[in-house]
Amino acid sequence: MTSIRAQNASGNPIQHKNKKVLRVITRLNIGGPSIQAVSLTSRLKAFGYNSLLVHGSRSPGEGDMGYLLAREGVEALKVPDLQRSVNPKRDFDAACQLYRVLCDFEPDILHTHTAKAGALGRLAAVLYNLTRGRRHPVRMVHTYHGHVFDGYFGKRSTAVFLGLERWLARWTDRIIAISPRIADEITKRYVIGRSDQVCSIRLGFDLAPFVGIDDNMCRAARERLAVPDNTLVVTTVGRLTEIKKHDLFLEMAQRVFSRRQDVLFFVVGDGELRVKLESMARALGLKAVVRFLGWRQDLSTIYAASHLFVLTSRNEGTPVALIEAMASGIPGISTDVGGVRDVITSPSVGSVVPFGDADALASEALSILTRNSTERRAMGMRARDVVSKRFTIERLVREIAHLYGELIDEE
Incomplete structure (x- = not known):
């Protein structure tokens, strides 16, 4: 696994002024990914990262954590067609909308959270890097807050999703797993990504x-x-x-x-x-x-x-x-x-x-x-x-800032 080295002599992350991060999450339902996405969007400003948070629609009956946006002072863009369930037409429309957001925002880093946002966001970024962004490609980061390869779908659907994740990993600069066990499962059991792409960063919260x-x-x-x-x-x-x-x-x-x-x-x-x-x-x-x-x-x-x-x-x-x-x-x-x-x-x-x-x-x-x-x-x-x-939020923000700085310094 990679180490996170973008820090100064004091151990603090190197600040990169006016760098833009496009953060995409499938929906702001109740759970850790929503908390992380909103918190990182808000708190990484202190390290020079201006972020735009994009989210989709919740499924019926899901709890709502959209209230975190106002509490953390985060402005967000909603892509209604981005949703958890598989719907080919809406998924295609969502990918097209994400591509347009990439063209308008021109981020330095795309960071996706959760499976559907990770798939459609990175597909849109691949197209962006081959077209509008070819002179300044967006660097791609995806966080596995878990995975959907066990207990969610049948064998055939799981095999399709695995194939897509392995292909997307070829285009992804960094893959984050939220625990060492998840990192091992991704790389060893499911053979997604390379060891130099994957790092383990624990979650962090305001407890x-x-x-x-x-x-x-x-x-x-x-x-x-x-x-x-x-x-x-x-x-x-x-x-x-x-x-x-x-x-x-x-x-x-x-x-x-x-x-x-x-x-x-x-x-x-x-x-x-x-x-x-x-x-x-x-x-x-x-x-x-x-x-x-x-x-x-x-x-x-x-x-x-x-x-x-x-x-x-x-x-x-x-x-x-x-x-x-x-x-x-x-x-x-x-x-x-x-x-x-x-x-x-x-x-x-x-x-x-x-x-x-x-x-x-x-x-x-x-x-x-x-x-x-x-x-x-x-x-x-x-x-x-x-x-x-x-699981402190301060530690999480520092480690993500380290990772972003490492990617930017590689350019």
């Missing part, structure tokens, strides 16, 4: 709202959410889609509830499987103890009321909700997928179990819930310490 949660906020949150006294709360957050495997969360909840009746389970998020999952909760006898809360912007309140966070996904990049929960002082349990081990770094902060094993999830959950409040609190504080040091 202050979560790190600041204290005992008083926890008491207020449980009162606001009507959590009875002496009741423990197990929480999960994410889109209610097949890849997140909330059915596994409910199976775990049934096993835990059969042993302890002083537990509530919060399911935060929405999606196409909500009705099915609500029906499953009723069939498992969990209607009274599982609360489907939908999308919430007050996640700090949710975490403040919780005692344990559980992630049951089949495929992940680096799970943002897990990072936020641990920053809130909550131990985490997760299936062993994607970049989870970059977050749950040791048994002292949480547990990692094989994917699909509801018994193991329940066993680990009961182990943590059975501890006294002092032990759980100490575990949560260790979790907070780990993620608040590893």
Whole structure:
């Protein structure tokens, strides 16, 4: 993998005045990619990078993080035909619109986030570099916030997407993976890109709202959410889609509830499987103890009321909700997928179990819930310490600025 060297003697990124970055993301739905795209667009101004953020349309039922634009002071351009689902006509129109944006903006760097934006954005950039941009080609960067090669599509569709990603990698200057495990999967398992193209850069966030949660906020949150006294709360957050495997969360909840009746389970998020999952909760006898809360912007309140966070996904990049929960002082349990081990770094902060094993999830959950409040609190504080040091927004911005500077210096 490449190293990031564009820095001065003090270790700070070299500033490149008046360089332009076109940042493209498929949509501003709830999740880490949206947070990263908006934060980087805003904060890289300090390093001399003037960015234009382009995003597409959310799918029906997806939560909206467009409110981040106003909060971060970011102006964005919407390309309505850019969307997650495959639609040949709209995809072609979106690629054409992205090509026109490239011609108008004339960026030094194109940085794409998420699969569809990465495909259409880089296709448009290849055409741009062969036509309008041939005298000053745009340098291409793509971030894998995970990948869609496991659990999303059938074998035939996955093979097509893999072929396209391998071809696009030939034209891409840098490929970023958000964890070492994702980098290894991309380069070794899926044979995308060359070792000199790929680098691993961990996610980074402003975790202050979560790190600041204290005992008083926890008491207020449980009162606001009507959590009875002496009741423990197990929480999960994410889109209610097949890849997140909330059915596994409910199976775990049934096993835990059969042993302890002083537990509530919060399911935060929405999606196409909500009705099915609500029906499953009723069939498992969990209607009274599982609360489907939908999308919430007050996640700090949710975490403040919780005692344990559980992630049951089949495929992940680096799970943002897990990072936020641990920053809130909550131990985490997760299936062993994607970049989870970059977050749950040791048994002292949480547990990692094989994917699909509801018994193991329940066993680990009961182990943590059975501890006294002092032990759980100490575990949560260790979790907070780990993620608040590893996933800072300041570190992320510096490393991306390093990478951009390296590309510019290669010209």
